[in-house]
Amino acid sequence: MSLNIVRRAVLPLRRARILPSPFNARIAGRCSSSISQRPGSDRVRFPGAVNSKFTSQMSFINASDMPNIPTYRVMDSDGVLVEKTREALNVSNENILTWYKNMLTVSVMDVVMFEAQRQGRLSFYMVSAGEEGISVGSAAALTPDDVVFAQYREAGVFQQRGFTLHDFMSQLFANSNDNGRGRNMPVHYGSNYPRNHTISSPLATQIPQASGAAYALKLQGLQDPNKPPRIVACYFGEGAASEGDFHAGLNIAATRSCPVVFICRNNGFAISTPTLEQYRGDGIASRGLGYGIDTIRVDGNDIFAVYEAMQEARRVALSDGGKPVLVEAMSYRVSHHSTSDDSFAYRARVEVEDWKRRDNPIIRLRKWLENEGLWNEDLEQSTREELRKNVLKEFGAAERLKKPPIREAFTDVYEELTEEAQDQMKELKRILEKYPNEYDLHQFEEGINGL
Amino acid sequence: MPPLRAISKLIRHPPCRLYSAASSTRLNAPIDYRSTPLLHHTSSSLSSSLDIPDTATSTSLNLYQAINSALRTALSTSNQVMLFGEDVAFGGVFRCSMNLQTEFGSERVFNTPLTEQGIVGFAIGAAAEGMKPVAEIQFADYVFPAFDQIVNEAAKFRYREGATGVHAGGMVVRMPCGAVGHGALYHSQSPEALFAHVPGVQVVMPRSPSQAKGLLLSAIFEHNNPVIFMEPKILYRAAVEHVPNEYYTIPLNQAEVIKPGNDVTIVSYGQPLYLCSAAIAAIEKEMKGVNVELIDLRTIYPWDRQTVLDSVRKTGRAIVVHESMINYGVGAEVAATIQDGAFLNLEAPVKRVAGWSTHTGLTYEKFILPDVTRIYDAIKQTLEY
Numbered sequence: 026m027s028l029n030i031v032r033r034a035v036l037p038l039r040r041a042r043i044l045p046s047p048f049n050a051r052i053a054g055r056c057s058s059s060i061s062q063r064p065g066s067d068r069v070r071f072p073g074a075v076n077s078k079f080t081s082q083m084s085f086i087n088a089s090d091m092p093n094i095p096t097y098r099v100m101d102s103d104g105v106l107v108e109k110t111r112e113a114l115n116v117s118n119e120n121i122l123t124w125y126k127n128m129l130t131v132s133v134m135d136v137v138m139f140e141a142q143r144q145g146r147l148s149f150y151m152v153s154a155g156e157e158g159i160s161v162g163s164a165a166a167l168t169p170d171d172v173v174f175a176q177y178r179e180a181g182v183f184q185q186r187g188f189t190l191h192d193f194m195s196q197l198f199a200n201s202n203d204n205g206r207g208r209n210m211p212v213h214y215g216s217n218y219p220r221n222h223t224i225s226s227p228l229a230t231q232i233p234q235a236s237g238a239a240y241a242l243k244l245q246g247l248q249d250p251n252k253p254p255r256i257v258a259c260y261f262g263e264g265a266a267s268e269g270d271f272h273a274g275l276n277i278a279a280t281r282s283c284p285v286v287f288i289c290r291n292n293g294f295a296i297s298t299p300t301l302e303q304y305r306g307d308g309i310a311s312r313g314l315g316y317g318i319d320t321i322r323v324d325g326n327d328i329f330a331v332y333e334a335m336q337e338a339r340r341v342a343l344s345d346g347g348k349p350v351l352v353e354a355m356s357y358r359v360s361h362h363s364t365s366d367d368s369f370a371y372r373a374r375v376e377v378e379d380w381k382r383r384d385n386p387i388i389r390l391r392k393w394l395e396n397e398g399l400w401n402e403d404l405e406q407s408t409r410e411e412l413r414k415n416v417l418k419e420f421g422a423a424e425r426l427k428k429p430p431i432r433e434a435f436t437d438v439y440e441e442l443t444e445e446a447q448d449q450m451k452e453l454k455r456i457l458e459k460y461p462n463e464y465d466l467h468q469f470e471e472g473i474n475g476l
Numbered sequence: 477m478p479p480l481r482a483i484s485k486l487i488r489h490p491p492c493r494l495y496s497a498a499s500s501t502r503l504n505a506p507i508d509y510r511s512t513p514l515l516h517h518t519s520s521s522l523s524s525s526l527d528i529p530d531t532a533t534s535t536s537l538n539l540y541q542a543i544n545s546a547l548r549t550a551l552s553t554s555n556q557v558m559l560f561g562e563d564v565a566f567g568g569v570f571r572c573s574m575n576l577q578t579e580f581g582s583e584r585v586f587n588t589p590l591t592e593q594g595i596v597g598f599a600i601g602a603a604a605e606g607m608k609p610v611a612e613i614q615f616a617d618y619v620f621p622a623f624d625q626i627v628n629e630a631a632k633f634r635y636r637e638g639a640t641g642v643h644a645g646g647m648v649v650r651m652p653c654g655a656v657g658h659g660a661l662y663h664s665q666s667p668e669a670l671f672a673h674v675p676g677v678q679v680v681m682p683r684s685p686s687q688a689k690g691l692l693l694s695a696i697f698e699h700n701n702p703v704i705f706m707e708p709k710i711l712y713r714a715a716v717e718h719v720p721n722e723y724y725t726i727p728l729n730q731a732e733v734i735k736p737g738n739d740v741t742i743v744s745y746g747q748p749l750y751l752c753s754a755a756i757a758a759i760e761k762e763m764k765g766v767n768v769e770l771i772d773l774r775t776i777y778p779w780d781r782q783t784v785l786d787s788v789r790k791t792g793r794a795i796v797v798h799e800s801m802i803n804y805g806v807g808a809e810v811a812a813t814i815q816d817g818a819f820l821n822l823e824a825p826v827k828r829v830a831g832w833s834t835h836t837g838l839t840y841e842k843f844i845l846p847d848v849t850r851i852y853d854a855i856k857q858t859l860e861y
Contacts, residue, residue: 172605206638217640222604225636227628233597234604234629241605244583248555257601269621273594280589281598437635438675440645440700443778 094310094322096355099329102384104392106329114329115336116165118399124165124328125394126408127184128157128387133412134180134190135360137420138197142364146424147197149211155326155359157181158386159290162331163258163352166339169219170253172238174231175260177212177224178290182260186219190415194423201426201470206433228265232274232287235259236349239278239285243347256342257285258335263353264295266309275316275349284347286338287318290325292358297371313351325354326386329393359385428468430475450476503758503848507714507750514734514753515684515717526690528724537719540712542685543572543650546692547610549723551580554608556646557696559585561595561612569614570652570712596622596649600630600702603647608696616653616706617662623670630702631676645700648692652709653681654747654799655845660838666746666800671704672777672809678728679776681706681746686719690726691774698725708747731780733787737769740793740858743784743810745773748797748846755851759859768855776806784810785817792823793858799845802830824861829854 063070069077099114100106114121135152142150153160160181167173167186175182180193195202197211204215205223215223222231239257246252265271266289278285289309293300306312313320319341323334331354338350357380361368368377394400431453435446442450454476457464466472509515516522519534537545550557559573559580565587567574577585588595592613599611613619619626626649634643655664671679678701682688688707695703734749735756742752749772756768769787773779788794794814796807807828814826829846836844 174601204639205636208638209636213636215637215640215642217642220642222642223637223640225629225632227624230597230625230629233591233594233625234601236594237598237601237603237609238605239601240598241602241607244558244607245605247583269591270593270597270625273589273591273597276589277591277594277598281586433638437638439678439778440634440643444781445778 088306088311091307093307094320094353096322096324097330097334098324098327099333100327100389100393102326102389104389104394104396114333116332118397120165121390121394122399124161124185124332125387125390125400126412127161128181128328128390129408130190130412130416131157131161131180131184132387133409134193134416137413137416139360139364141420147211149364150197151177151212151363152360153178153180155380155385156290156292156356158328158390159288159325159331159354159356160260161185162328162386163260163288163335163354165332166335167219167258168253168255170255171219171339172235172242172255172257173219173221173260174235174238174257175214175221175224176228176231176262176265176290177226178262179260180212180214182258183214183216183221186216186221188214188216188221190419191423192216194419195426198423198426199428200423201429202423203429206437207429208433229261229268229270229274232259232261232265232268232270233277234274235285235287236274236278236281236283239283239342239347239349240281243282243284254343255284256339257283258288259285260288260290262295263289263291263293263300263309264298264303266312267295267303275313275318275351278349279316279318282345282347283349284342285349286335286342287313287349287351288335289351289353290356291353292325292356294358294362294368294372296362296366297368299372308353308355310351310353313353316349316351318349318351320351320353322353322355325356326384326389328386328390356386357384427470430470431466432476503755503852504842505754505848507754509714509716509750512750512753514750515715516686517717519718522686522718522720526686526720526724526726528720528722532720532722532724534718534720536716537685538711538713538716539682539685539688539707540571542689542719543692543707544574544576545719545721546689547573547576548579549689550608550610550693550696551576551584553697553723555584556606556608557584558602558607558609559612560588560598560609561650562590562614563587564612568612570709572650572707572712573612592618592621593625596625596630599647599649600625600633600644603644603702604633604642606646608646608648610648610650610696613649613651615663615665615709616651616667617665619649619651619667622649626671626677626702626704627674631674633676633702635676643700644702646696648695648703648705650692650705650707652712653706654708654710655836655841656710657841658838659836660841661835664836664841666706666798668704668706668776668798669800669805669809672779672806676702678703678778679706680704680728680774681708681776682774683708683746683749683772684711684715685717687726687772687774689719690724691728693723694725694728699728703728706746710747726774728775729778729780731774731783732772733769733783734772735768735770737767737791739766739768739791740795740855741769741771741784741787741791742795742797742851742855743771743773744797745776745806746799748799748851751846751848752797752851754848755855758848758852759855763859766859773806773810779810781813781817784814788814788818789821792821793861794818794822795827795829795851795854795858797829797846797851797854799831801833802828803833805830824858827854827858 164182164185199207213224599609602609811826
């Protein structure tokens, strides 16, 4: 503590000496140049803004004078490519059909599970309606080695990355096949490989974690050149972007040059709060520039735009030794926030119906597929019917399966069971044995012996 | 917070707590770290108290040098270890990371922006991909912006990931803690009790240089759980002792009986152990035949209940001493455990000597925090009950 002031004074110099590794070329370049003001210079060389021109015009920069960041779009709402002269999409028709079926799967599952929750067969659910294009399209640009941190409305990411209906249902019913061992609320999915970190409810906490994870991947790539290049994809809504962790995560990703792509799903609402009460700038994208992060805004209802932007974002994230990218994908949350929400309490039914009819990532891709002669009404009907059957089959099986043994309530808090936990398990067992009629153990694997 | 902190850094802090003691002072004399029995003033006693070979060499180091030695050992032991935080690159405001960036490169030792929630979130993410991040929070007083990341994320990561097997166990969050004589509200706190209420993290506080190195290396390599590692900053320069040069560890799940005794058990951790030791010396000198057992918890959670219970079953009396405030403090947990586990052995109520339930007002520090007099008085009261 006593040395602070002395050491702080020499900080810039020392840093300049220490940093010039190729790894930190950008920062080192900025630090090693003298930051003193040259006489007669037309620009400021303050350390905090090394290339700012002087001006004698006092004018405050007003965000509303700036043009809004444009929204990248590949196909219009009729499923027709906007740019007739553009080169062909770099995806096979087979892959596009898979994307379509993946969006449809999520959509069909949503309808069934929302209804199941309403019948009390499930404690909670959140649908992705209107945002299937963002999650499936962006995940399609990832490799299985890439790492995903999601918020909770990204079922399409899991579906595209190999999560099966069996996996979804196991988690939703918290049964003995659930990766989360029955501990998490429904829709808090997770998988080891491809790595989709288990979703946690606190909003935006995954954002600085994604930066740290991306930094780890970068370091591991430097330490072992045989490792494939990997990025982290981090998803969040526009409401979560108001959290301090958004600021922390993007800033730290920029200063540490982390290969991470931040994907903001801007769907217009955070539960009941419209974006006008969430922020006053030009959405989330405008903030990326402030952090020195390459940024793009895309039409989230256009799966081709999302895919292409994400593919390029991934390439950029791995360039120059790694750097963060921000993608703001615009859409509309056509569903309720969750099964605990009735969104007609704060927005007009007609507005929602309008969005459902007017624009929708699934219908848009369907139109493109039909224009290409790859899809038709018969295929649509039979596919939907088959998906619904599969969902119901897995639903039934998952619902019938027992819950994990009760000991899982205590395991995994620490790597080893603590002595205290062992004592508490014994005590719980004593209570369960003494008052057998007070507890229903039949739905847990191994019953009383599961403890 | 940042502007105030910057100002506070302008103050030159003497290394030890200043007691403006009256000339008649018998108990509240400044702790003489050069003669306290709690430190290894020579290398000869090291191998008996630490699990290291007789042939191990040692160097006399203060606490910040011992932390620096531990970090250097960690960084050279595994390239998974990374070290970061605010002002870590130039050596750290307490000199704990001196020369480490030069030795290990700016990829593994680096500054972060000034954001505690960012630092801990970043550490969690890196740990989740298999690294061993050692994050520094500049003062424990500033860990609260990261409270959500620690409580809701780091602590619950393994539990919620379940069968995926993914966890953030490789991470350690270091933070200087405790009073220094003039740290006032925001350079004095010890929030260990807040973290001890969080299943999923291990909370550790060393009392000395050799202990700090062994416990820190243990936190980084031997225990696969997120660890909150709290360093009593008043000891950074004050406590000097012999520290083994090589890699060695001290397990995080064991308390240490520093001094055996039969009449009363004192349980403490961190800097107050020196106060306890001084109070015990005064009592034992005064009351012939009395001997007091002193236990260092070392790990505050999950803690070594057995060692404490065994001791109290023998002595029948117990006192818990800590600097952080008494209300809902570590003493409450220890006292409750003792009355539950050693009820029939108790001959006096379990006493808590701790900071009063107020803030650490600048000029009032010596009245607020436990001192030798209060500990001495507590021992007397407990013995005479």
